[in-house]
Amino acid sequence: MTPAARYALDSAEDIVGYTTYVRLAGALRPEQRVHASDNRQELERARTALDLAASGRRVVVVSSGDPGIFAMASAVLEVLDQEANPAWDAVSLDIVPGLTAAQVVASRVGAPLGHDFCVLSLSDNLKPWALIERRIEYAIAADLVLALYNPGSQARPWQIKRALELLLQLRAPTTPVVLGRDVGRVDETTQIVTLAEVNPEQIDMRTTLIIGSSQTRRFTRADGEAWVYTPRCYPDLTADA
Amino acid sequence: MTPAARYALDSAEDIVGYTTYVRLAGALRPEQRVHASDNRQELERARTALDLAASGRRVVVVSSGDPGIFAMASAVLEVLDQEANPAWDAVSLDIVPGLTAAQVVASRVGAPLGHDFCVLSLSDNLKPWALIERRIEYAIAADLVLALYNPGSQARPWQIKRALELLLQLRAPTTPVVLGRDVGRVDETTQIVTLAEVNPEQIDMRTTLIIGSSQTRRFTRADGEAWVYTPRCYPDLTADA
Numbered sequence: 001m002t003p004a005a006r007y008a009l010d011s012a013e014d015i016v017g018y019t020t021y022v023r024l025a026g027a028l029r030p031e032q033r034v035h036a037s038d039n040r041q042e043l044e045r046a047r048t049a050l051d052l053a054a055s056g057r058r059v060v061v062v063s064s065g066d067p068g069i070f071a072m073a074s075a076v077l078e079v080l081d082q083e084a085n086p087a088w089d090a091v092s093l094d095i096v097p098g099l100t101a102a103q104v105v106a107s108r109v110g111a112p113l114g115h116d117f118c119v120l121s122l123s124d125n126l127k128p129w130a131l132i133e134r135r136i137e138y139a140i141a142a143d144l145v146l147a148l149y150n151p152g153s154q155a156r157p158w159q160i161k162r163a164l165e166l167l168l169q170l171r172a173p174t175t176p177v178v179l180g181r182d183v184g185r186v187d188e189t190t191q192i193v194t195l196a197e198v199n200p201e202q203i204d205m206r207t208t209l210i211i212g213s214s215q216t217r218r219f220t221r222a223d224g225e226a227w228v229y230t231p232r233c234y235p236d237l238t239a240d241a
Numbered sequence: 242m243t244p245a246a247r248y249a250l251d252s253a254e255d256i257v258g259y260t261t262y263v264r265l266a267g268a269l270r271p272e273q274r275v276h277a278s279d280n281r282q283e284l285e286r287a288r289t290a291l292d293l294a295a296s297g298r299r300v301v302v303v304s305s306g307d308p309g310i311f312a313m314a315s316a317v318l319e320v321l322d323q324e325a326n327p328a329w330d331a332v333s334l335d336i337v338p339g340l341t342a343a344q345v346v347a348s349r350v351g352a353p354l355g356h357d358f359c360v361l362s363l364s365d366n367l368k369p370w371a372l373i374e375r376r377i378e379y380a381i382a383a384d385l386v387l388a389l390y391n392p393g394s395q396a397r398p399w400q401i402k403r404a405l406e407l408l409l410q411l412r413a414p415t416t417p418v419v420l421g422r423d424v425g426r427v428d429e430t431t432q433i434v435t436l437a438e439v440n441p442e443q444i445d446m447r448t449t450l451i452i453g454s455s456q457t458r459r460f461t462r463a464d465g466e467a468w469v470y471t472p473r474c475y476p477d478l479t480a481d482a
Contacts, residue, residue, distance in 0.1 A: 001243070002242070003242075042473065066344055068344060068347045068348055068351075068353075068354050069344070069355070070473070073351065073352035073355060074352040074355030074472060074473050077351050077355075077460075077468055077470035078472050080462065080468070081458060081470070086463070089462065095347075095348040095349075095352065097347070098340075099338050099340065100344070103307055103310070103338040104338055106309045106336075106338070107309055107338040108336075110314065110336065111308075111336065113307075113310050114310070114311065114312070114314060114315030115311070116359070116360065116376055117359065118357070118359035118360070118380070118383075119359070120357045121356075121357060126473050126474040126475065127477075128475070131384075131475055134383060135357055135384075135385065138379040138382050138383035139379070139383065142375060142376040142379035143376075144376065144379075217322060219318075219321075219322040221330065222330035223330070227322070227334075229315050229318035229319065229322070230315060231315060231319050232311070232319070232367050234368035234369070
């Protein structure tokens, strides 16, 4: 957590967020009020936060990772933009950026995001699945490294299977894949496998995947530890004889 | 800067990096040795750092932003992987992630990276320009938000012009674009314009661009300040009558 995020939390009077993320934010003072809610209620949570701030309170909306990446900043701005509520006009707003899961997973194994990459959510709660497939296909055609968020849950087990099918049709089975689970928490795990080895059954909502490009390399150091990186150079394949 | 990065810097005996980034790392103690070098010498810098570490020194290699994103972590791993040097075997390695420019630029104006996005470098020093064009075209076809790094310099002024041409052919001229310059430094500036308004002459190596998708929205609050966000929802366009 950055010092700016810590400061925002420490100086808040009200803390609004998904129960789990509020818990991860660390110790709070007894006079700080917590407004914890279920994960699906982003817009309602944004309204609550704006109402509290409009009433004069100093409010923090908590996300895990970076609030600007698949998280609460969009929800707060959407509510501000779409719902004309003059009471909110006086609320001043700051977005405090943070490390997103893909960066933390990447750092644990090396630098798989060292070259061009994309960040996609596999959740089709808020967008059509056809769009997700199209984005995966174009990302593969562009030979980008892919960071995949929200890869699946018991409620939607087939999305990650379908995404892996697409990837295996178009990318080498030996492509390095990094699986990070519960990133930044005490029970965090990171695993390096090949694309062919990924087991969709092992993947859940708390997993972030990084799928290498054609250039991403895996190597093992003398101590037996494996590392993954995407080199800064991309060869000019058309220049080959 | 995260506390982990601050701690790594504070406890280092040797600091290796591009002169400007070493200066940005803040105050150093007199006994800390600085090995500053020119920007282009990434692999040589990585070798220097590994040699120092192999000699028993505690070394930090400094990048701006996230060392795992277009920065020094890939260079260090590439040297470790490609150059068999048994002296380096005993060196233990940690990558300390940080906020990358796109995240900081995004946070200043709202949440333009709130939905699927890609991060591309426009520098053709290390990859063929044809690949960069292809990646831009696929990113546009996938309707991803684009974060563009290394958009140009006096030495290569035409790349950003060509990228903007491609973008204007395929994306609406009213698409919100965010220009961040000298992000995270004292003279930082952020500007929101439309795709049609971007002036390539204003863009240099120290600029990061965020180009909205078809869904990215700009709005103005009562105080006259503009904000940009990409909503969490993507409409099912095929469902329209």
